[in-house]
Amino acid sequence: MNAPVRVALGDPLINPTATREALIRFENVSKRFAARRGQAEVRALEGIDLAIPKGAIVGVIGRSGAGKSTLIRLVNGLERPSGGAVVVDGVDVAALSEKGLRGVRGAIGMIFQHFNLLSSRTVFDNVGLPLEIAGASRDDIRRAVEPLLELVGLSEKRDRYPAELSGGQKQRVGIARALATNPKVLLCDEATSALDPETTSSILQLLKRVNAELGVTILLITHEMPVIKEICDRVAVLEGGRVVEEGDVFDVLTRPRHPTTASFLSSVTGIDLPADVTAALRPEAVAGGQAVVRVTFTGENATTPVISRLTTTLGIDFNILAGRIERIAGRPFGSLVVSLPGEEPGLSAALAALSQLGLGAEVLGHVA
Numbered sequence: 001m002n003a004p005v006r007v008a009l010g011d012p013l014i015n016p017t018a019t020r021e022a023l024i025r026f027e028n029v030s031k032r033f034a035a036r037r038g039q040a041e042v043r044a045l046e047g048i049d050l051a052i053p054k055g056a057i058v059g060v061i062g063r064s065g066a067g068k069s070t071l072i073r074l075v076n077g078l079e080r081p082s083g084g085a086v087v088v089d090g091v092d093v094a095a096l097s098e099k100g101l102r103g104v105r106g107a108i109g110m111i112f113q114h115f116n117l118l119s120s121r122t123v124f125d126n127v128g129l130p131l132e133i134a135g136a137s138r139d140d141i142r143r144a145v146e147p148l149l150e151l152v153g154l155s156e157k158r159d160r161y162p163a164e165l166s167g168g169q170k171q172r173v174g175i176a177r178a179l180a181t182n183p184k185v186l187l188c189d190e191a192t193s194a195l196d197p198e199t200t201s202s203i204l205q206l207l208k209r210v211n212a213e214l215g216v217t218i219l220l221i222t223h224e225m226p227v228i229k230e231i232c233d234r235v236a237v238l239e240g241g242r243v244v245e246e247g248d249v250f251d252v253l254t255r256p257r258h259p260t261t262a263s264f265l266s267s268v269t270g271i272d273l274p275a276d277v278t279a280a281l282r283p284e285a286v287a288g289g290q291a292v293v294r295v296t297f298t299g300e301n302a303t304t305p306v307i308s309r310l311t312t313t314l315g316i317d318f319n320i321l322a323g324r325i326e327r328i329a330g331r332p333f334g335s336l337v338v339s340l341p342g343e344e345p346g347l348s349a350a351l352a353a354l355s356q357l358g359l360g361a362e363v364l365g366h367v368a
């Protein structure tokens, strides 16, 4: 028998600045792109109802073509909805004129997958650009830009040009520029998709700081579940232009209700079984064989040694085939794959006992 698994628990990490009050609200929003030259009309978004709480970091995940870019571009009026309302800080941006939109855009910063920096301008001048456009004085620009360069760790690169920077540094410039007008909202359009995993992590940590220290509400779109897992408080899953699942990140990632969500999850909460076990798995019970069961446990039920509870309660030994403990939204989530006697009624009794302990249990298959 392997040693009991002990899980050290901290308090759930809840973003202290997030409130229930919505800063952005999508109300029954639809977006259609008109038919063009032999192409049918595209229904990019349908019936979107979504609230982005003030101070939260909210992620929208979906596959290519799900409607993520369209959704985020509705917030700053880069796209207009075909129906419904997009309310930002009490203002329906869909109802604004171009002039009205320019006013609202100052309160909304945006960063992009490919950074969108001006190659002929230095780091300092890229960051100061939105203020320059707004007519700020050179002194005011300096007073705003210098602390932002400090925040993103690029004070020493202020006179460099984008071509002299790494991808991560370019995105840091993008973030500083997006913050120059002191926005309430930061929109992130696949902001880490062009970066390697380590750089992605450092940019996500920077976004977390921006949220915590400046109180900026963040709405990000991504096709990568690890991004959601690392920094978001809430997540919405978009599929075919509709929100198919939405909620607190820990709840959605540990108890996905929609198959699309589940399919995104294998990279963050799945376990790779040993190849010989995978190859031997069969759907039906094998006489005298073992059932392969995935047992999951969350922060609430992981305070005591999971394995010893199972053996003392169930009175049976079993083998651990694989296991891993994740942190999702700052809270522990563990998965163990075990094999135990697969014949009935013993198997059903074991599954019922696992459930009574508050543990998730899913039979993955059977082996001889």
Ligand SMILES: Nc1ncnc2c1ncn2[C@@H]1O[C@H](COP(=O)(O)OP(=O)(O)OP(=O)(O)O)[C@@H](O)[C@H]1O
Binding pocket: 033, 034, 042, 043, 044, 062, 063, 064, 065, 066, 067, 068, 069, 070, 071, 223
């Ligand atoms: N300007 C446009 N004209 C016509 N169709 C469009 C336009 N913009 C987007 N679409 C269509 O709307 C749907 C949603 O596109 P969108 O770019 O929002 O998806 P996405 O989830 O961001 O995809 P990706 O991850 O590939 O960027 C797609 O079918 C796309 O082809």
